[in-house]
Amino acid sequence: MFLAYSRRLSGKVRSASANAELAYFLSFVAGAINAGGFLAINQYTSHMSGIVSQMSDMAILGEFSMVLWCLGAVMAFMAGSATTAIIINFARHCYLQSEYALPIFIEACALIFFGLLDGIQWDYSWLWTSLTVATLCYIMGLQNAITTDISQYKLRSTHVTGTVTDIGMELGKMFYWNRASKKDPTIQPVQSDYKKFKLLVKVLILFFIGGLVGAYGFKTWGFMFTCMMASILVYLSAGPLIDDIKTILFALNQPPVVLEQPATIATLLNEPTTAEIAEAEELSTIETEEVLRTEEDHADEIMPTAEPQKVSE
Template structure:
């Protein structure tokens, strides 16, 4: 039952309801990671707007080290998105069920690595901070690309700017009075998409709830809390990945297929076949000798007696 739900959320066959539920799950996880990351490095890593703006400030101030730090975070986010794209297309070309589950599983592993980094702080603070930020940005880029691909660029799970903008658009449509369309039937009335509006609100609220729980959990439990969040991602990815493992195991354990050799083939005989042919020829010669001389079978079998 649990694996079936996992297959529904992250399997290859997609439905609108599954896309919406997966977006809500990942939005909650993104909020938790973003808040926990802020407590770790005092920097939000779920969106690149702030980081790029920070980079531009550092150019004006001449702070090269911080500029390079922001550039590394930007590259890590891009690398995460690129990784998701490579994994999804690789799985599609090989007809795997886990095209969306594999990036989620990698995200779980990267999240565990982030928690481990918090547990083993180094003497080199600049290196620890840079690697932590890069890991968080990679996670966010990885996850954001998953929902972007699934929703056909309609949703984002790691930052809320676009979500809040879409909420405002749908509210504007809902409150529009449509006076012109009532006066002129040829004008199409403006209508709000209630299902989309509801989903956008759910994503927004779950991101906020995830942030509250993430901040509290990371502050209170530290690395153990990252294990709990990673376990959610592992569960989401479990069903399709188990199915692919079973399929690969079945392929590797199939009995070999033996093709029957055609009579007119010119295949070179093996050593065993040549020895068998020589033995048959020798038996035929002995039989011919029996027929010519009238010898008994015992005399032929014991020529020296």
Template sequence: MPIQYARSLTSQQGSSRTIRHLGFTLAFIAGAANAGAYLAVQIYTSHMTGIVSSLADHLVLGEFTLALGAMGAVLSFLMGAMTSAIMINYGRRRALRSQFALPLLLEAGLFLVFGLMGSTLAGVTGLFVPATVMLLCFMMGLQNAVITKISGAVVRTTHLTGVITDLGIELGKLIYWNRVDAGPEHRVVADRLRLRMLGLLILFFLVGGVLGAIGFKQFGYLATLPLAGILVLLSVVPVVDDLRGAALETGDA
């Protein structure tokens, strides 16, 4: 990955092209993490709509232990998004180039720890499942906040409900029959670039899910290590830039 391209992926001044590429990569990671999480603990950890619905069901059925687990998952996702916002705003205040890269580097570290220690922690009865769910929900919240902030809420990567809705809207525009005598203000025109982006987000999420499921079946928790590696590649260049800048400032002082 060329250095300048890697630097631009998480830059606040990144182009719409690099933002799309970052979104595709993060959608792949989210799909892989979701598929692996389901095989490990039978829960999709980025699907907050489903988890909140299950929380309501558990409360009505009197399954308060399960309701507490669902609440923990939602709060973990929320805390992940909050942590990402804090890191980004801290980096912005200090004019860091890595303001959007830092949360991704943290996510990489968490994937690394989970991949190396997952099989050991799996033997801790009663703790592994809730801890895994909360960790992965935290990571998905962390990641989704990054792409939401950097894209101005145009791109989301950890869940597809909104993406598929937007895709349906654009497809409806695409096949809409415009009358010949309709003025320019009444013509319905699909945004083909957005249509392509939405389709690719779904495709990357799907491919990530397939490869994540295969990887977990073949290698277990170690399958998260390549995801950590991808996140490091996305984030390491601006972090190194900031470290070099800090070292130069210290030397000048």
């Protein structure tokens, strides 16, 4: 039962309800990391809009060190998304069950690494800040790509700009009066997707609740709070990962297949080898000589020696 729910959330076989529940968990974790990370490093890392705008401002003000800092954050976010894409496609081609669980597990490991950074004291504070920001941006990109792939580019979990936009569009459809469709039956009435609306609202609320929990957690326990968030991600990925590990171990423990003769390219292609060709030619020569010898003996038996004729006197 414990692992069954994990398999349902992050397993290869997907359903609409499982996609929604996984989005709820990831949105909660993203809100906690984003809000808590702000208290830790005074920087939001879930959305790239503000970071790119900050990079533009710093370029105009001549703060080129900050431009490089923002550029590194953007590149880290892109690296996280690329990592998810590579893992998902590799797992699909290898027929693994953990195509979504493995990126979630890597996110948990990155969170633990982020928590361990608090215990590292460096003489160069800017390097420590840059590494922590890059780690958080990498985590955000990693998770955002997971939700994007599962929802077929319809949902994001690490920032709520698109979520709020979609909620506003669904509200607009709800309050639309459809006068034109009443006058002209050929015009399709405007209808709101109520299921999508509920999903978006829940994602927004859970992101906000996660922010409250993350802010309180970082304020109370500091960087160690990341271990609590990482434990949630480890649970989400546990079921499919354990299934793949069992499958791999079972395949490794199977006895090797021993062939009676060493397989060569010729035998695999069902083609005769050089030795087989030489043996066949030798047998053909022997058979040909035997046939010729038999024909000569048979000819001697059929045609006896002719007696000389007597000359008449």
